[in-house]
Amino acid sequence: MDGASGTDDAAAEDQPTASALLGAALGNAARRAGMDPATAEGKSTGHVVWSAMGGWRGVIESVVPGLVFIVVYTLTIDPATQDGNLWLSLGLSVGVAALFTVARLIARQPVNAALGGLIAAGVAAAFAAFTGEASNNFIPGFITNTVYGAAFLVSAVTGWSLIGLAAGFLMGEGVAWRRDKRKRRVFFWLAIAWAALFAARLIVQLPLYFADDVAALGTLKLVMGLPLFAPLIAVTWLAVRALYPATAK
Structure with a gap:
């Protein structure tokens, strides 16, 4: 199965506005994460994955608030109360x-990652604080996984893979x-793989919630x-490089 929507080439070219804007947004996000083939040429897959995670600082900022x-x-x-x-x-x-x-x-460093972590921690804390239930701290994560998983799945089955839009x-x-x-x-299966990751989180974590x-x-x-996240980033990067070998030289 290749996720084809049955749309012919002419029709595909007639989808400029939404696909172009979405592709640009996704591509720019990938570029900011260090996954632009033009700037990552000659770098190892490990280096690209590490860059996408923000290095040591990005990992710490992502993990530590939840760990604390x-x-x-x-x-x-x-x-007595558990x-x-x-x-x-x-x-x-x-x-x-x-x-x-x-x-x-x-x-005076970019604050996007840290600010994103602060907002996520604040929103999660609000859910738990307003309800008085610690488990509700995880509700925003469930919502995020549902939205992302659904987006990747829909993009795959309609033939407009989000991975393909970004790579294109x-x-x-x-x-x-x-x-x-x-x-x-390839882009179909990559989108399915990402959808499966978000679905797996929900399947495993919701019963505990x-x-x-x-x-x-x-x-x-x-x-x-x-x-x-890291291994799937690596698989995605390697798959895209295989589709565009000229950029790997």
Whole structure:
């Protein structure tokens, strides 16, 4: 199956506005993450993946706020109620994310990643604080995984793979890749792989949420975060390079 929508070449070219804008947005995001073949030429796959994750600082900013929340909550669990100190856990988690953002501001470095982490920590904390349930700290993550997973799945089955749109923009061919069956097939399966990653997170984590097992849920969220994201980034990068060998020389 190659995810073809049955649209002919002429019709494909008649989809300029939405596909071009989306491809540009996705391509620019990939470029900012260090995944532009033009600037990554000669670099190893490991280097590209590491750059996409933001290096050591990006990894720390992504992981530590969530790690602080789950560690503090677990360590403060009251044996009588089986509940941890929610406010302390949330306060320290958001506080750490805020410190990362301030540190970047002081160093006059780009704050996008750190600010994104602060916003994510703040929104998650709001869900938990307003409901008084620690498990609700993970609701924003469920929403994000659902939206991203659905977007990748829909793009695959309609023949407009998000990976293909991003790659097409970066490689300067727009949506011309849709006329190449091999590219369409590869981009289809890459989009399916990303959709499967987000679906797997939901399948594994939602039962723990409904069981109110905060410790296990927090641990699995970390395990299914960057450790799964990095290999899929590598596979995506290698697959795209294989489709455009000229850029690998």
